[in-house]
Amino acid sequence: MYTDQFDLDDAMTIPDNPEARQEAVIRLVSELSTVDKATDQFDLVDALTMPDNPEARRQAVICLVSEMATVDDATGDCSICFQSLSEGTPKQVSCNHVYHRQCITDWLLNGRSNTCPMCRHDI
Ligand SMILES: [Zn+2]
Ligand SMILES: [Zn+2]
Secondary structure, X not given: OOOOOOOHHHHHOOOOOHHHHHHHHHHHHHXXXXXXXXXXXXXHHHHHOOOOOHHHHHHHHHHHHXXXXXXXXXXXXXXXXXXXXXXXXXXXXXXXXXXEHHHHHHHHHHOOOOEOOOOOOEO
């Protein structure tokens, strides 16, 4: 009997049932190829680490930055450009550091990583 709840881990570790194991591997591989295509599931992390598609990368960065919280009453300086955060649009990243929207956008676009410039936290 087949249900949707086919336990891959169980099947992969059954040593005395090569057929179940083969079935499990086929299923695993078919699931992998589905994830690879990712047509309607736009994967930010994938796009951010895509060196050969600058346009997708740019879109991903813009999308990521636009989703960051805007800090209306930010004080202090942006650690990227050293200008006051009260100028421009301060954006708060997931580790609570605050940068200008333009600065963090440029940082993400020019860097090869999507980590905070201050603490290397994943943004
Ligand atoms: Zn700045
Ligand atoms: Zn940080």
